[in-house]
Amino acid sequence: MNICIDTHTHSVTSGHAYSTIDDLARGARKRRLKGFVLTDHGPAMPGGPVPYHFANLRIIPKKLFGVFFFTGVETNIMDAEGGIDLAAKYCKRLDFVMTGFHEICFGSQGREANTKTMIAALANPLVDGISHPGNPMFPIDIEEVVKAAAKYGKALEINNSSFRIRPGCEENCRAVAEYSKQYGSLLSIGSDTHYWADVGNFTKARALLKQVAFPPELVINSSLERFRAFVEKRRTARAEIR
Numbered sequence: 001m002n003i004c005i006d007t008h009t010h011s012v013t014s015g016h017a018y019s020t021i022d023d024l025a026r027g028a029r030k031r032r033l034k035g036f037v038l039t040d041h042g043p044a045m046p047g048g049p050v051p052y053h054f055a056n057l058r059i060i061p062k063k064l065f066g067v068f069f070f071t072g073v074e075t076n077i078m079d080a081e082g083g084i085d086l087a088a089k090y091c092k093r094l095d096f097v098m099t100g101f102h103e104i105c106f107g108s109q110g111r112e113a114n115t116k117t118m119i120a121a122l123a124n125p126l127v128d129g130i131s132h133p134g135n136p137m138f139p140i141d142i143e144e145v146v147k148a149a150a151k152y153g154k155a156l157e158i159n160n161s162s163f164r165i166r167p168g169c170e171e172n173c174r175a176v177a178e179y180s181k182q183y184g185s186l187l188s189i190g191s192d193t194h195y196w197a198d199v200g201n202f203t204k205a206r207a208l209l210k211q212v213a214f215p216p217e218l219v220i221n222s223s224l225e226r227f228r229a230f231v232e233k234r235r236t237a238r239a240e241i242r
Contacts, residue, residue, distance in 0.1 A: 008190025015047025017194035025064035031200030035068030042075035044085035072096035082120030100131030129155035134172035161192035
């Protein structure tokens, strides 16, 4: 499985990451990636960026140190209706808008409520995908979430860092991959790096995809062309939001 774009990276602007954008670009080049998406946390994360940070990403060149730079955000799910912490006017400027549960912003409400909330987030027209849905701290009905992702054409993430920092995620991540294969739902593969040396580290995620024989055409970042097509489709959809 070729993964050529890292769709989940954090810079010092996230407040608890330790590398600059240039560091991340150099890390992507070292891993021989085609590019990376900067997905700093949304403003509700303590120590995170102000909203205008995301508007001003337009000043950064589209190519850094030989790799493509894509603008993005990892927003925080803020309520049971799938609301996120970045306004539409900023989300519309970005290439890739993820959202996910982070306990410091919105705690687990139990399996049934978590499932409804994540499905509501998938239905949110600003959102392109869900970060680390396999997080065992937020139990969900994985099959129902995958079916919703397929319905809305959104991507669920296999988060490589989860295998290291979220004990017990393996079974959930496998279920996400298996149900996604069954229902034809899209996946994104992200390192969730908070330090440049981990950009493009997909070791565990790639092994999982191999084990379940996951089709590369359902992985949005398995080729540069596939990722660009997904970005263009989602940016067009967000632009239509009033």
